[in-house]
Amino acid sequence: MPVKPPRPYYVPVANEEQVFKAAFNQGLSIVLKGPTGCGKTRFVEAMAHDLDRPLITVSCHDDLTTADLVGRFLLRGGDTEWVDGPLTRAVRDGAICYLDEVVEARQDTTVVLHPLADHRRQLPIERLGITLDAAPGFCLVVSYNPGYQSVLKDLKDSTRQRMVAITFGFPSPDVEEKIVANEAGIDHDRAVELVRLGQAIRRLETGGLREVASTRVLIAAGRLIAEGLSPREAARSAIAGPLTDDLTVTRGLVEMIDVYLADEQA
Amino acid sequence: MDDEGNDGPQRLRLLASALAGRNVAVAPARPGEPAWTDGMTVYVDAAAVRIQQVESVMVQASLLAGGGLEPEVVRRLVRRPALARRYLAVEGHRALSANEDLLPHTVRSLIDLDLASRATSPAESLTMASARGHIPDPPASFGVIRARNVLSANAATAHADSQAAHVPRREQKKALADLDDGDEGDDVTDPFSSPVGGGGALGKALQHLMSRVRQLGGGGPPGAETPTHRSHRGIRGGGFVTSTATPPSDLDGFKDSSDDGWKYPEWDVDRRRYRPDWCTVQEIEPPVQPDSMLGRPDVHSLRRPLTRLGIGLDRAHRQAQGDDIDVDAAVEARVELLAGSAPDEAVYLDSLRRRRDLAVLVLLDVSGSAGEAGTFGETVHEQQRAAAAALTVALHELGDRVALYAFQSQGRSAVSVMPVKRFDDRLDSTAMRRLGSLTPGAYSRLGAAIRHGTSVIAEKAGTSRRLLVVLSDGLAYDHGYERRYGAADARRALGEARRQGIGCLCLTIGAGTDQGDLARVFGTAAHASIPKPTRLGDVIGPLFRAALHTADLRRRVS
Numbered sequence: 151m152p153v154k155p156p157r158p159y160y161v162p163v164a165n166e167e168q169v170f171k172a173a174f175n176q177g178l179s180i181v182l183k184g185p186t187g188c189g190k191t192r193f194v195e196a197m198a199h200d201l202d203r204p205l206i207t208v209s210c211h212d213d214l215t216t217a218d219l220v221g222r223f224l225l226r227g228g229d230t231e232w233v234d235g236p237l238t239r240a241v242r243d244g245a246i247c248y249l250d251e252v253v254e255a256r257q258d259t260t261v262v263l264h265p266l267a268d269h270r271r272q273l274p275i276e277r278l279g280i281t282l283d284a285a286p287g288f289c290l291v292v293s294y295n296p297g298y299q300s301v302l303k304d305l306k307d308s309t310r311q312r313m314v315a316i317t318f319g320f321p322s323p324d325v326e327e328k329i330v331a332n333e334a335g336i337d338h339d340r341a342v343e344l345v346r347l348g349q350a351i352r353r354l355e356t357g358g359l360r361e362v363a364s365t366r367v368l369i370a371a372g373r374l375i376a377e378g379l380s381p382r383e384a385a386r387s388a389i390a391g392p393l394t395d396d397l398t399v400t401r402g403l404v405e406m407i408d409v410y411l412a413d414e415q416a
Numbered sequence: 417m418d419d420e421g422n423d424g425p426q427r428l429r430l431l432a433s434a435l436a437g438r439n440v441a442v443a444p445a446r447p448g449e450p451a452w453t454d455g456m457t458v459y460v461d462a463a464a465v466r467i468q469q470v471e472s473v474m475v476q477a478s479l480l481a482g483g484g485l486e487p488e489v490v491r492r493l494v495r496r497p498a499l500a501r502r503y504l505a506v507e508g509h510r511a512l513s514a515n516e517d518l519l520p521h522t523v524r525s526l527i528d529l530d531l532a533s534r535a536t537s538p539a540e541s542l543t544m545a546s547a548r549g550h551i552p553d554p555p556a557s558f559g560v561i562r563a564r565n566v567l568s569a570n571a572a573t574a575h576a577d578s579q580a581a582h583v584p585r586r587e588q589k590k591a592l593a594d595l596d597d598g599d600e601g602d603d604v605t606d607p608f609s610s611p612v613g614g615g616g617a618l619g620k621a622l623q624h625l626m627s628r629v630r631q632l633g634g635g636g637p638p639g640a641e642t643p644t645h646r647s648h649r650g651i652r653g654g655g656f657v658t659s660t661a662t663p664p665s666d667l668d669g670f671k672d673s674s675d676d677g678w679k680y681p682e683w684d685v686d687r688r689r690y691r692p693d694w695c696t697v698q699e700i701e702p703p704v705q706p707d708s709m710l711g712r713p714d715v716h717s718l719r720r721p722l723t724r725l726g727i728g729l730d731r732a733h734r735q736a737q738g739d740d741i742d743v744d745a746a747v748e749a750r751v752e753l754l755a756g757s758a759p760d761e762a763v764y765l766d767s768l769r770r771r772r773d774l775a776v777l778v779l780l781d782v783s784g785s786a787g788e789a790g791t792f793g794e795t796v797h798e799q800q801r802a803a804a805a806a807l808t809v810a811l812h813e814l815g816d817r818v819a820l821y822a823f824q825s826q827g828r829s830a831v832s833v834m835p836v837k838r839f840d841d842r843l844d845s846t847a848m849r850r851l852g853s854l855t856p857g858a859y860s861r862l863g864a865a866i867r868h869g870t871s872v873i874a875e876k877a878g879t880s881r882r883l884l885v886v887l888s889d890g891l892a893y894d895h896g897y898e899r900r901y902g903a904a905d906a907r908r909a910l911g912e913a914r915r916q917g918i919g920c921l922c923l924t925i926g927a928g929t930d931q932g933d934l935a936r937v938f939g940t941a942a943h944a945s946i947p948k949p950t951r952l953g954d955v956i957g958p959l960f961r962a963a964l965h966t967a968d969l970r971r972r973v974s
Contacts, residue, residue: 212961215767217739225763228750230741277740323517343521350434350518402430409431409470410520 160189160196161329163321170197173314174246174289179267182293184318187364189329190293193318194248203287204245206236210255216262220275232278241266241273244287252292266290268312323349326365334372340381344368347385347410351393351403363389381411424462428473432458435477435518442473451476451559454569455485460559467522471557474515474523475508482511484538485561487570492542493563500561502545505554510535526555680867682828685904695828695864702822702834702850710852713806715813717950721957722810731765738766774964775817775839775877779869780804781888782822782834783860788889796889797856799926803949804887805851807956812843817877820851823865824858827895831864839876859894862886862937863905866920870913881964884913886922888934899933906937917970919963923956925949942966 173180174197182190191207198205208219221235240247252260265272271284292313321329323345331341351363367389374384390403424444432440444462445451451460451472458476460469479485484507493500513532516524531551535541545551682694732738734745742765749759786797804820811818819839825831834854837847866884873882893902910920922938924945935943941962944955 215739222739223741225741225746225749228753346518346520350431353434353437353518354430399430401427405427406431406434409522412521 155199157199158192158195159329159332160192161321161325163319163325166193166316166318167197167200169314169316171201174201177271177284177289179290179292179313181313181315182291182318183315184293184295185320185364186295186361187366188318188320189365190318191248191250194246194291194293198246201246201287203289204240204243205248206240206245207248207250208236209250210252210259212254212256214255214259216259219259220262220273221277223277237262237266238273238275238282241282241284241288244285246287246289246291249290249292251294253294263290263292320348320352320365326368329365330368330372333369335376336372340375341372343381343411344371344385347389347407350406350410351389361393363393367392382407385411425460425469425473428458428460428469431470432473432477435474435515436480438480440477440480450556452562452565453477453480453485453559454562454565455480456569468557471523471526471555472559474519475512475526475558478511478515478519479507479561482507482514482538484508484511484541485566486538487567489538489542490561490563490566493561494567495563499545500563501554502551503542504558504561505551506531506535506544507538507541508554508558510538510541526557528552678868678871680864682863683905683908685901695831695861695867697831697833697864697868700832700834702836703853704846704849705853706849710801710805710848713802713809714950715806715810717953718806718810718956719814721953722814722960732768733765734760734762735764735766735768736762738764740765772815773879774811774881774883775873775879776807776811776819776883776885777839777869777873777877778804778807778818778820779865779884779886779888780820780822780836780854781824781860781862781886782854782856783824784857786889787856794926795856796926797854799949800887800889801851801854803923803925803952805848806949806952807885808837808843817879818843819872819876820847821865821869821872822851822854823860823868824856825861825864825894826858828861828864828897831861831868832858833865833868839872839878859897860888861894861897862888862902863897863909866906866909866913870909870916870918873913873918874916880917882918882967883960883963884918884920886920886938887925888922889924889926890934903933903937910938914967914970917967919960919965919967921959921963923952923959925952 170180170193182193184190194207195205208214217235219235219237221233221238223230223232225231234242237247239245249255249263262273265274266284267290271288273282273284274280275282320326326345326348327338327341330336330344331338334341345368348363348365348368354362370392371381371384371388374388375381379387385407386404390400390407393403394400425442426444428442429440432442440453441457443457443459445459447461447463449459449461451458451469453459453476458473460472460476462469464472483489489503493503509528509532512519512523512527513529516527535544677696677698679693680695680697681690681692683689684691733742735742742763745760745763749761749763752759780800782797786800787795808818808820817839818837819841820836822834822836823832834850835841836850836854837843841847866886869884873884893899897905913920919942920938921942921944922934924934924943926946926948935945937943942959944959946952946955
């Protein structure tokens with residue numbers, strides 16, 4: 151009997167865990183909305199652990215085809231052999247299938263999700279001429295980042311209404327301090343400073359920035375600090391660098407970092 | 417990366433914006449002068465030590481965030497420096513402590529918690545300051561409150577706003593400060609705002625000048641008196657030279673029955689019906705000035721996102737990998753194998769994007785507001801023009817059909833659309849010169865321009881995937897085309913275009929305002945705002961793709 155791995159570290163922000171588990175028990179599909187780096191993927195991992203289901207993650211890209219999800223025939227010698235795609239595997243095994251950034255997927259690909267996402271919970275496999283009923287425990291979870299565009303308008307209305315939406319934001323400062331301290335393995339005071347810097351950056355109207363400082367970059371900065379870099383060096387590399395390529399904006403961010411973080415060794 | 421930075425206090429701009437909760441600039445004050453703000457720019461002494469600069473910025477930005485510089489409070493401080501000083505001492509601590517969660521440790525020690533806890537709002541701070549009790553002087557790094565400067569900056573924005581103007585470039589203030597011109601105090605140079613549009617002396621002078629000119633003109637249709645852009649006053653002050661393509665301001669001279677021009681209906685949101693044949697659109701050859709050649713735009717960053725767009729899917733046979741087995745190839749391979757020769761292993765069918773099948777029409781807003789100073793020292797018009805050039809060239813080089821039209825208007829009977837490059841024109845130096853010759857001026861009637869663009873695409877594009885790209889800096893105004901009415905009409909026009917399977921999207925470049933109106937008209941999924949043209953590559957991929965998706969869906973439904 152293999153030992154169950156520990157639960158991925160996730161701190162609930164609101165009632166998202168209850169909503170997810172309720173939707174899971176009712177066989178509803180779930181859409182997670184939220185900015186990048188706010189913990190959507192970690193949340194799904196934690197939920198899969200709690201519900202004791204395998205998790206199959208597919209990172210969607212714009213050349214993802216239906217066959218990539220469902221499966222395809224390959225030739226082995228003189229015979230054809232069917233190979234299940236990740237979605238089919240999840241449907242057969244009753245796993246949680248997590249389509250990360252589903253908005254990136256090609257539109258003809260997302261169509262295959264429609265009968266799965268609504269009450270039918272079926273996956274028609276056209277090439278095999280069969281329709282698979284989802285095994286108990288199967289759950290379709292998609293995520294997207296409502297930055298520029300919404301995938302929901304690409305899904306059928308009927309499907310959209312059968313999806314349960316959970317909206318994520320960045321956690322409140324005290325929760326985020328806990329998360330950063332825990333994930334990066336730094337002491338609480340350092341985490342407080344980092345979170346405060348992150349809060350200030352998020353207040354900027356995003357004119358010069360593509361995205362604001364996510365929990366993820368704060369953790370990355372924290373981990374650099376844990377490795378012995380000075381807080382300022384760490385924040386420049388992990389926060390200012392990834393957020394912008396623009397020299398003026400970088401200078402402004404560096405200035406903010408210098409104001410918020412002390413410049414001594416951790 | 418050097419710590420000090422060599423470009424003065426401007427580098428604290430992000431910090432100030434973060435603390436104020438909105439865009440605020442930072443500029444050097446005169447040497448030895450205490451820090452102050454006019455509500456848009458925080459001035460700090462460049463010669464001061466760094467920590468004091470930081471503290472000053474924090475205090476002034478917190479004042480802005482806490483509402484301590486709202487006109488209703490500040491008005492009572494005019495010409496009362498002692499009161500202003502006492503007010504700053506109380507309100508500065510209060511605003512800092514209200515913003516405490518955002519402040520770094522080093523600055524939090526600055527807060528006098530006792531003082532801060534005694535007031536809970538700017539009004540209470542003012543009451544405390546007016547009372548007799550002892551109030552310690554604020555620390556030197558707090559700077560000063562310059563009531564008159566705050567009010568005059570406020571007045572400039574509020575004034576423009578109150579007249580149903582174009583989305584102003586700066587934070588709007590609710591109250592309209594009544595301020596006589598004698599109050600125009602020391603004219604500190606403000607490098608960040610337009611010299612003619614802002615609250616500066618020149619802007620004031622032009623405003624006065626222009627209001628007289630407009631009255632002399634008189635006799636226009638209702639709404640003709642309404643300025644559409646704050647900067648118009650300045651720009652139109654040049655003697656109407658800006659709208660070379662439009663007829664003179666005698667609107668009635670243009671009869672609806674004139675032969676040339678296209679007639680388009682307009683949606684009347686109040687009566688909830690169309691006004692048939694309401695707008696007349698003229699296609700006018702833009703003037704070409706000889707020295708107006710634009711340099712080749714940098715299209716490198718655009719090429720990658722655009723390459724993937726608008727390409728039809730093709731079934732490709734005999735691929736090494738793919739979705740399906742290519743039965744013919746598989747049988748052949750099997751036969752070859754049985755015959756003893758080496759089989760070809762490419763036996764799959766794949767869907768590949770190959771065929772280019774996209775037509776794009778770019779509509780460039782050349783109304784007067786685009787002449788305003790934008791970010792990074794160029795006017796909005798220059799930035800929009802650069803973006804239009806980059807988009808057109810990039811799409812053209814990829815083999816897409818692309819057209820570029822500019823538009824402006826003077827009332828409903830004189831909507832001018834200037835073809836810089838028609839779908840069938842060559843993209844040569846003449847076209848680039850035409851683009852370079854465009855001068856912002858007049859107003860814009862977005863709905864009519866969209867309808868004309870739609871009909872041009874529908875007739876001339878000849879592809880199944882079609883896009884209409886509007887480059888504009890804010891929601892348009894025209895005679896009898898106010899904000900709400902114009903927004904409803906433009907939304908309607910977009911709906912008409914989308915029903916024909918034409919994807920629509922809007923880009924705002926360089927304008928530092930909130931473009932909420934445009935985003936509401938186009939939908940947030942079809943509108944993006946970027947600070948400068950070089951950032952185009954970041955947004956057009958998803959934007960174009962989303963617009964094409966929507967259009968595809970509509971086309972399939974219909």
